[in-house]
Amino acid sequence: MLRTLCLAGGLLSLGLGMLGMALPVLPTTPFLLLSLWCFSRSSGRLERWLLTNSLFGRYLDDYRSGRGIPRRVKWYILLLLWSTILLSAFVLTDVRWLSILLLAVAAGVTVHIAGQKTKRNLPEGETPGKEKIR
Secondary structure, three states: OHHHHHHHHHHHHHHHHHHHHHOOOOOOHHHHHHHHHHHHOOOHHHHHHHHHOOOOHHHHHHHHHOOOEEHHHHHHHHHHHHHHHHHHHHOOOOOHHHHHHHHHHHHHHHHHHHHOOEEOOOOOOOOOOOOOOO
16 A cells, blocks of 8 residues: 555656646656655666656766765756746735745755755766776
8 A cells, every 4th residue: 555655656746846847836856856755665667767767867866875966956956946936936926925935945945955965076088877997
């Protein structure tokens, strides 16, 4: 029963994460991380698929293994986060409490991203996930 719930939760969060790639106010990464957690408890095949996906697999694997987030990716995440939050909070809504909530969420995510280990740049000729052949 727990395996089935984890599988269903993983598929649901994967779908929401995919929608988040197209919709600016729906986050992608938290849903993909939740999918990875759910699949790790329910489906080894789907877990491997997420970790080897060419679009986001490397980032999920780096995050999960504690290797960190590249500085360029951190800046990109924060730029996209704040531009969509500011647009949503000040242009798309007139509800003050919702604007404050959006800004608080963005501040929390910023603290979380800034607190993550920064992944060092790879030496010339190395590719992520592959050891250099000597």
